[in-house]
Amino acid sequence: MxxxxxxxxxxxxxxxxxxxxxxxxxxxxxxxxxxxxxxxxxxxxxxxxxxxxxxxxxxxxxxxxxxxxxxxxxxxxxxxxxxxxxMHDLEMPRLIRQIFSDPVVEHKSTGIKGRGTEEVKTNDVNPRVGAGEVGYTIEFGRPGVGVRFFEIQNMTRELARNGITFEKKNPITHLMTNTSTGDLREDILQEKILSAIVEIKTEITRVEEVLRIVHDVNDKIDTVTAVGISTRCDENGEDKILDPLLEELGFVHVRAKTNMGLGRVTNQIELKKIEEINI
Amino acid sequence: MTNTLHRYGSAESFRDDYIIFAIPAKGLNDDDCIPKLKDFLRICAKHNPANIGNGNRSSLAPEKGLKPSAHWTRNKKPDWNKVIDEVGKSGTVSAVFAHENDAQACFDEVVKADFGLSVNMSTSVENAKRVAKACGVSRHSVEYALPFNDPHDHLPNSQVLELSTMCGHGMVSFNFAKKMLDMVREGRRTPEDAAATLVRFCPCGVYNPVRAKRLIEEACKEQR
CATH class of the missing domain: 3.30.70.20 (Alpha-Beta Plaits)
Structure with missing residues (x-):
């Protein structure tokens, strides 16, 4: 700019x-x-x-x-x-700032604008978080603080060290040189962005451990983090697992994004694939 | 993308904040989704929304090439049609409602329209539960917002945070939210003017000007 x-x-x-x-x-x-x-x-x-x-x-x-x-x-x-x-045309590595900070710029790895992915917003069509599983979106830098990639790397390395795997269709995962160690591309580490989201998934039994890791790493990096934590509801639309667990762990969780379950596969090509699978 | 999850506030403060958005899943139901997204927004526009957006444009957008007279005659009227007309590619479209009965009536009509797209509601957990129940829908998945981790004390006071975080992409800066609060406190702007100014910075169209106006009024009352 x-x-x-x-x-x-x-x-x-x-x-x-x-x-x-x-x-x-x-x-x-x-x-x-x-x-x-x-x-x-x-x-x-x-x-x-x-x-x-x-x-x-x-x-x-x-x-x-x-x-x-x-x-x-x-x-x-x-x-x-x-x-x-x-506004000037940017080149890498500075371009990465715009990709992660400008909400109207589409991220090529996901086809979605901004720094996120479909998360559980399309979980009814594209099941990413199944029954008994918990999805996490760990957002860095927002609101209003910003973050540099080396700070995000501190978190991804610690998560990887604990055997946690990363969501493949996520912009940060796309920038990893090694997903088993959580290492990010060297050339972008000093770049500052408005925010980024790391996405992971675990069994319900690891919720407390993951939230503790996030908290401990955040103490060592000079930014803010915000965690979104998701699960699939039961057949009656109730969450009787994660909600009480968060309550028990003392996490206030008054706001949520709720997927109302109205989505279905409508693309013809995918219907064919599904039929083939069923046959 | 509409990152509406981490709005700051108590459950009670979301009493006038209901966001409904439709999102196609890439490769699964995004073929020919543009007419569906437009129809979704048309339904939303019928139910008294506070704002609607298509990911690129809000119903009250920045104006380029203004004439000097604009300082006295600034447009504050949302334009639903421009948002609907400019849905050009697959992506999230959204509407914000300030009243539960409007959100519920809209959602009910969206359910009946059966677009096949994923539809989410972002508000308090209890608000969404009530709307789902009233419309006879079982929630599929839920993503809870946990509080901000701010060990290095970067964040401003709650009044600024409430105003700023209504743009999920962080386009409403802390300093600008504070400036709007100060201008209203000093009698240099009305709460409505300040809210209309803030909403223009959120390109997705998820900023809630009705809640912003209320928050500004409450903040100014508290100071007296």
Whole structure:
């Protein structure tokens, strides 16, 4: 992400907009500037802000006059008056920042936008978490903190060391050079992203152990984590296993994503495959 | 993708927050899913949603090339049709409801429409259970949100967190949520204006402006 210094008028509207706090008004140039190391290429500034196409010289003059007169104009807080943000084509390894941080960029390994996967959202069609199993989405960096890949690697290595396997159709697994050790690609380790999700699955008996690992590793890495924990309901739509277990372990879990079970396979090619399997 | 799981708040604070979304499973039911996704959104639009989205566009989106008069005449009206028209490829589409009876009526109609797509509800565990029961549906799977682990004390106060985490992709920054709260406290914006400003940063369309307005009003009352 770049801010065109010829266009920027230093109004500062964009400064609080950045989720990573990477934008500041440089006192020497009086223009907004981006700290490239802190920027995760999420596009919140470029896409999220509304824009005007005002003449920068005219805006600067008006601002100077208003400042002299101690006149305070109250503009809309989400508008860049001169459309100064410019998105540039990125190359690896920096491109990885955009892939994991910009929600409208599709991840090629999963075909899904953002850093996640279908999780249990399609569990009724694509069974990933079966009866007696527990799925985990371990999210790093969100809300509002960000994370570097070497910090994620600390977690994936520890999970792998404990014999836990990773969901194959997940962007982080796709970046592993060795899924049995949890090692990630060397060239991306220092890159910072808004967030990433590691997905794993275990038997119900390992819930306490996994949550303890997440907690212990999080103590050693300078970010936040948020765990989503899922299971399949019984034939009556009840969860009589994970819900009471979380209660017993003292985890507050008031919010959930609930798959209502309305999905089914409708693609013709898949129906043929299913018929073949049945034959 | 609509990462709506980790919204911050108590169960009670989700009383006006019901998100229903449809998602095709890649390679299994995504053939010819665009008309179904559009029909899903059309049903949602009939039941008084607070917002709808198609993964790329919210019903109240950023505006490019505004005229200077926009500072006095800013559009705050959601545009459902643009969201529906711009569903161009397989992906998650969603609607946010602020009232349980609207969410329930919408879900009931979605069940009857029988699209064959996976349909999820993101809200409190109990809210979803009630809606499923009322519509005669058995829940298939459930993913619970556990509280944030924040051992290094990075996170801001609960008022900012509640506003910021309504964009699951983190596009509503802590600083901007705080700025909106401060502007309302100082009488420089109405809670409704502030909520409409925040919603534009969430491109998926899952930000709930009704809940945001209520949270801002409550935060400002608390300070008095």
């Amino acid at each position: 770049k801010i065109n210094q010829q266009k920027c008028v230093g109004c500062g509207n964009c400064v609080p907009v950045c989720p990573m706090g990477a934008i500041y008004v440089d006192q020497s140039t009086t223009r907004a500037t981006i700290n490239d190391d802190a920027c995760v290429e999420c596009g919140a500034c470029f896409r999220g802000m509304s824009t005007e196409n005002l003449n920068p010289t005219m805006v600067r003059t008006v601002r100077k006059v208003a400042k002299f007169l101690r006149f305070r104009f109250e503009p809309e807080p989400d508008v860049c008056p001169t459309s100064a943000f410019e």
